[in-house]
Amino acid sequence: MPWPPLAPWPRAVPGFGWTWYVSGFAAVPVGFPVDRQTWLLLPRSPRLSVQSEPHASLVGAAAAKRQPGATQVQSRLGGPGRSLLPLVSLLLLLSACGPRAAKAPFPVQTLADAGLKPLPAARLAACATALRLPPELARPADPSNFGQRQARDAFGREVPHRPQLIVLHETVLTAADTVRHFATPHPRDDDQASYHLLIDRAGQRLRIVADTGRAYGAGMAAFGDFTVRIRPTSVGALNNVALHLSLETPPDGRGDGDAHSGYTPEQYRLAAGQVLLWQAAWGIPMSRVTTHEAVDRSHSRRDPRSFRWESFDKAWREAAGRCGLAAYDRGRATI
Numbered sequence: 001m002p003w004p005p006l007a008p009w010p011r012a013v014p015g016f017g018w019t020w021y022v023s024g025f026a027a028v029p030v031g032f033p034v035d036r037q038t039w040l041l042l043p044r045s046p047r048l049s050v051q052s053e054p055h056a057s058l059v060g061a062a063a064a065k066r067q068p069g070a071t072q073v074q075s076r077l078g079g080p081g082r083s084l085l086p087l088v089s090l091l092l093l094l095s096a097c098g099p100r101a102a103k104a105p106f107p108v109q110t111l112a113d114a115g116l117k118p119l120p121a122a123r124l125a126a127c128a129t130a131l132r133l134p135p136e137l138a139r140p141a142d143p144s145n146f147g148q149r150q151a152r153d154a155f156g157r158e159v160p161h162r163p164q165l166i167v168l169h170e171t172v173l174t175a176a177d178t179v180r181h182f183a184t185p186h187p188r189d190d191d192q193a194s195y196h197l198l199i200d201r202a203g204q205r206l207r208i209v210a211d212t213g214r215a216y217g218a219g220m221a222a223f224g225d226f227t228v229r230i231r232p233t234s235v236g237a238l239n240n241v242a243l244h245l246s247l248e249t250p251p252d253g254r255g256d257g258d259a260h261s262g263y264t265p266e267q268y269r270l271a272a273g274q275v276l277l278w279q280a281a282w283g284i285p286m287s288r289v290t291t292h293e294a295v296d297r298s299h300s301r302r303d304p305r306s307f308r309w310e311s312f313d314k315a316w317r318e319a320a321g322r323c324g325l326a327a328y329d330r331g332r333a334t335i
């Protein structure tokens with residue numbers, strides 16, 4: 001709350017045939033024409049003199065005489081009008097001191113409409129069958145490790161919150177250790193993490209967070225310049241619009257090396273099928289399928305290491321052919 005207010009006391013200003021009470025932050029008209037104004041001592045002026053008011057009371061005239069520097073103008077309201085002065089003054093002061101809408105220090109960013117309609121559930125199910133995808137195995141994360149997609153930011157503005165990007169990762173740990181980490185409660189923000197889905201080296205699809213949930217896979221991240229900020233103090237992130245898919249790292253990739261022996265053909269096949277299903281479910285073009293390394297802005301993430309796009313693309317084209325969904329790759333760098 002700013003204090004003191006710009007104008008410590010509301011000032012009466014005539015204008016447009018009304019008297020306006022102007023404080024630092026508000027101008028409130030009081031509902032009487034100026035020349036019938038009441039209960040306030042105003043600077044002497046011919047127009048506001050007692051004599052100009054045909055209904056001036058004797059009390060008002062007497063008071064005006066006692067105060068030669070000012071003229072008290074009496075209205076038809078007389079006594080009741082005077083009694084409003086403290087109340088109106090208090091309301092004006094409260095309006096001046098009350099909470100003001102905070103000014104947002106950053107704009108809301110959005111991605112352009114991709115122009116791809118989400119497909120109905122029956123069509124998605126038929127595609128999943130055609131791709132021979134194994135059923136999802138439930139490996140739910142502890143609620144501390146994911147959240148809800150947030151429709152509005154701290155300033156009440158609507159922000160992008162539907163899935164619009166697909167981000168690929170690798171686990172580094174074994175799939176079992178990764179699932180265990182996600183299932184463990186983590187009260188500290190820095191320890192909270194999750195993906196939506198994990199594909200292990202045995203070819204299993206492990207469901208960790210529902211698509212509609214906000215998995216914590218990419219803090220401090222941006223897609224090009226696009227990012228989502230929720231609070232004034234928060235860094236930009238993409239979790240509000242991302243679907244996170246992770247591949248289990250091979251045993252020779254447990255450390256921090258630059259590369260490892262890569263992913264199995266089945267992992268590529270299942271990853272391509274999952275990406276295609278997500279694209280069709282949410283209307284996401286191939287130009288918005290990316291990696292954690294590409295969107296990370298903390299300069300600390302390099303995953304998925306040793307990921308071969310040509311292997312993924314080959315598997316994706318085959319999957320898109322089976323489902324008749326080649327339109328989700330338009331062969332363009334952007335939409």
Ligand SMILES: [Zn+2]
Binds near residue numbers: 169
């Ligand atoms: Zn990652």
